[in-house]
Amino acid sequence: MKFNRIESILATGIYLFILILLYSKQSPDMGTRQALWLFGYTTTIYGCFMLVSQLIVPRLFRQRKIEIGILLSVILFFGTWLGLALSAWVKGEHWGHRQSIWDYLPEGETLGATLMVFAALFAYEATKRAIGYAQGNKEVLGTRIARESLIVLGVGTLIFFLLLSLEEKLGILWLSAIPYSYLLYALCVYWLIPLCEKKKIGYLPFAIGLSFVLFIPFGTLFINITKLAGAVYIVEWLCLTVIVLPLSHYVYHRQKVRLAQLFNLRMALGQTSADLSFLRSQINPHFLFNILNTLYGTALQEDAERTASGIQKLGDMMRFMLHENNQDRILLAREIEYLRNYIDLQLLRTVTSPGIVVECDINDALDGTYVAPMLLIPFVENAFKHGISLQERSWIKISLHEADGSVYFDVHNSIHRKADSDPERGHSGIGLENVKQRLAMLYPGKHELVIRETAQEFFVHLTIQR
Numbered sequence: 001m002k003f004n005r006i007e008s009i010l011a012t013g014i015y016l017f018i019l020i021l022l023y024s025k026q027s028p029d030m031g032t033r034q035a036l037w038l039f040g041y042t043t044t045i046y047g048c049f050m051l052v053s054q055l056i057v058p059r060l061f062r063q064r065k066i067e068i069g070i071l072l073s074v075i076l077f078f079g080t081w082l083g084l085a086l087s088a089w090v091k092g093e094h095w096g097h098r099q100s101i102w103d104y105l106p107e108g109e110t111l112g113a114t115l116m117v118f119a120a121l122f123a124y125e126a127t128k129r130a131i132g133y134a135q136g137n138k139e140v141l142g143t144r145i146a147r148e149s150l151i152v153l154g155v156g157t158l159i160f161f162l163l164l165s166l167e168e169k170l171g172i173l174w175l176s177a178i179p180y181s182y183l184l185y186a187l188c189v190y191w192l193i194p195l196c197e198k199k200k201i202g203y204l205p206f207a208i209g210l211s212f213v214l215f216i217p218f219g220t221l222f223i224n225i226t227k228l229a230g231a232v233y234i235v236e237w238l239c240l241t242v243i244v245l246p247l248s249h250y251v252y253h254r255q256k257v258r259l260a261q262l263f264n265l266r267m268a269l270g271q272t273s274a275d276l277s278f279l280r281s282q283i284n285p286h287f288l289f290n291i292l293n294t295l296y297g298t299a300l301q302e303d304a305e306r307t308a309s310g311i312q313k314l315g316d317m318m319r320f321m322l323h324e325n326n327q328d329r330i331l332l333a334r335e336i337e338y339l340r341n342y343i344d345l346q347l348l349r350t351v352t353s354p355g356i357v358v359e360c361d362i363n364d365a366l367d368g369t370y371v372a373p374m375l376l377i378p379f380v381e382n383a384f385k386h387g388i389s390l391q392e393r394s395w396i397k398i399s400l401h402e403a404d405g406s407v408y409f410d411v412h413n414s415i416h417r418k419a420d421s422d423p424e425r426g427h428s429g430i431g432l433e434n435v436k437q438r439l440a441m442l443y444p445g446k447h448e449l450v451i452r453e454t455a456q457e458f459f460v461h462l463t464i465q466r
Helices: 003-024 032-061 066-091 108-134 140-166 168-199 204-226 231-282 285-301 305-323 332-350 377-387 430-442
Strands: 356-362 394-403 406-414 447-453 457-465
Touching: 003 032, 032 066, 032 108, 066 108, 140 168, 168 204, 168 231, 204 231, 285 305, 305 332, 332 356, 332 377, 332 394, 377 394, 377 406, 377 430, 377 457, 430 447
Parallel strands: 356 394
Antiparallel strands: 394 406, 406 457, 447 457
16 A cells, blocks of 8 residues: 555544544533634644645646645645634634634634644654655655554544443543554654664663653643543553563664575575576577587488488577477467477487387467476376387377367377386376376366376377467
């Protein structure tokens, strides 16, 4: 969620919270005029804040529309002045005599309040801007504090009304304790503790002094509203300080440990990437392709056409593995080309064996058909690995075609069991399991894989919906 949105939600929550508090605190001591005065002041300041923070600053000043921004700021200043004067007129002793509202505009109290509101708003915007630049103009710290404040406001409001329904003084105690506690926590975690660690000075003495100064307005509010003895002031401060200061220290160091772990992980990943790049650089693909081209030319000079053809197909397969195998999707035509090259290379070693029959019915792909790479080749590799024997009768049948928006692929081969002493016996099926997992992830609900095996035959049928 963007910071501006969090900011508006937080301001609206505070505004509604104040209105509910005013409503809940209505008493004979607070007449209608005083309630309307507080409502007018609160609404005027809230509206001024929303216009400045959500419209004038982000959409005008930050987008270099300075003239319009200044004009709207001047209009808003006089509107705020008028709103505060109207609130003062409602509260005024001469309200019943209908004294003119314009008599309240020149009053120092109304004009001074307007100037203070605007000074506070633009100081707040300047602070946000400074934090943004300090954090790489991303306002990371400001966003984090705003989110935490929003959570504290929401949870704190719910608990406040629960306590208020049980005992009014408990609700007021909570109302004074929660803003103070979070303000002290934020200052300690994001400013005081890092500063003390940087300067290598003790954290606790400064934190205790800061907590006492911060508690003065909140504690005074609680004492004035509840009319309790001053000893409650000290007890409340001590209890909150004993809880907040150790908690702030713990949270800061937990965050510090997590950041260190993240930094170490990034360093390890960077080192791994560097090692991988080094290994890749040791096997230069251009060098291998140049060697293959040299061998291909030599084979042609010696009239070894089958050797030259095999070298060329091997080079095409290597290019496919290096450049296209890492893509999410490739043309089905490229997958078919790789498949045909693989089969042709395998036929080089079986062409002289009459007991081996390899039948291929692979149709050309339609234009614009894409599939994930290396989905088909594992089934063909498995067929040549387990279905070919130079001593016994063997066969492989491969079929591939498209129809009705689907790709149909079939592999049917004989099976020749490996001897118990063969080291390859325990490695069968790994490629097929990998393909099953990839199909489940890449084509959920859009594929059908049927694998059947008997004592002499192995059959695979795969359907992929485009």
